[in-house]
Amino acid sequence: MKKLLITFSILLALNIHAQNITFKSDTLYPEGISYHAKRDVFFVSSLRHGKIGTVDRKGNYKVFVDSPEMISAIGLRLNEKTNTLYVCTSDPGVSTKTTLSTQRKFAKLIAYDATTGAQKYIADLGALNAGGLNFANDVTFDNEGNVYVTNSFSPIIYKVDAAGNPSIFTTNDEWKGEGFKLNGIVFHPDGFLMAVSSPGILYKIPVKKPQDIKKVKCILLLGADGLIYNPANKELVVISNVSQEITRMRSTDNWESALPWDRFRSVNTFPTTGTIGGSYYYILNAKLNELFDAKAAKTSTFVIQEIRF
Numbered sequence: 001m002k003k004l005l006i007t008f009s010i011l012l013a014l015n016i017h018a019q020n021i022t023f024k025s026d027t028l029y030p031e032g033i034s035y036h037a038k039r040d041v042f043f044v045s046s047l048r049h050g051k052i053g054t055v056d057r058k059g060n061y062k063v064f065v066d067s068p069e070m071i072s073a074i075g076l077r078l079n080e081k082t083n084t085l086y087v088c089t090s091d092p093g094v095s096t097k098t099t100l101s102t103q104r105k106f107a108k109l110i111a112y113d114a115t116t117g118a119q120k121y122i123a124d125l126g127a128l129n130a131g132g133l134n135f136a137n138d139v140t141f142d143n144e145g146n147v148y149v150t151n152s153f154s155p156i157i158y159k160v161d162a163a164g165n166p167s168i169f170t171t172n173d174e175w176k177g178e179g180f181k182l183n184g185i186v187f188h189p190d191g192f193l194m195a196v197s198s199p200g201i202l203y204k205i206p207v208k209k210p211q212d213i214k215k216v217k218c219i220l221l222l223g224a225d226g227l228i229y230n231p232a233n234k235e236l237v238v239i240s241n242v243s244q245e246i247t248r249m250r251s252t253d254n255w256e257s258a259l260p261w262d263r264f265r266s267v268n269t270f271p272t273t274g275t276i277g278g279s280y281y282y283i284l285n286a287k288l289n290e291l292f293d294a295k296a297a298k299t300s301t302f303v304i305q306e307i308r309f
Contacts, residue, residue: 226239
């Protein structure tokens with residue numbers, strides 16, 4: 001334990017020299033982030049305005065896609081091999097485009113050309129759960145171009161094939177309940193997904209046997225939001241908006257179980273998701289607590305926090 005604490009202290013000290021990126025956009029409230037290596041920019045979403053923008057390393061924000069098809073833009077993920085940006089869009093009720101007919105019902109996945117912003121396809125996820133509540137939250141993809149999306153308001157993970165055809169990939173009664181449940185999701189190159197629920201439980205889901213869902217034996221990750229899987233380091237990064245911590249986790253049994261490796265504090269409130277950019281992790285400090293509090297003062301300044309590994 002003493003050795004582990006010493007390691008934590010050293011890693012935290014090294015991270016003091018991290019270069020955070022501060023950017024501004026009028027009440028943007030971004031939730032998703034993904035790094036584009038070829039352009040050296042970060043794509044960020046917007047719950048408030050339902051659009052996608054880019055942020056460069058100097059903190060310059062620029063609108064990339066502003067489409068009426070998006071109400072709140074939430075999780076996003078870039079597939080560099082196909083140059084495709086996948087974007088989850090729903091209506092949790094905090095957008096300037098929110099309507100009574102779409103709130104907690106609307107859910108789509110939109111694929112864009114990551115260079116031009118041209119739309120490749122729209123997959124209507126909400127139509128597959130027309131009688132239920134919908135919030136398309138986070139997204140990942142496998143080696144065959146299939147895309148997987150979590151529904152935080154209903155116990156569903158969706159699958160969208162490479163042609164844009166959606167289906168229900170798997171369901172689980174443990175994901176039922178009030179409020180946010182399923183949240184972040186990532187693909188592991190050994191052929192399984194890892195998804196996390198806001199109550200803090202991590203799940204392992206084989207792509208070929210989606211009903212064979214297992215809980216990963218690990219600490220409770222309360223308020224877990226975004227996930228990053230780093231194949232080079234063979235580690236999972238868990239971002240918690242409740243504890244305002246970023247936790248690196250590793251496994252010795254192919255993610256049947258996992259242990260925390262080290263932790264970092266977010267520099268602002270409500271960290272949501274993150275991405276890998278070169279040799280560092282970049283965590284979005286989104287301040288969404290302000291957006292969901294009608295009485296809170298609203299801000300237009302946000303931070304992409306750099307964490308070195």
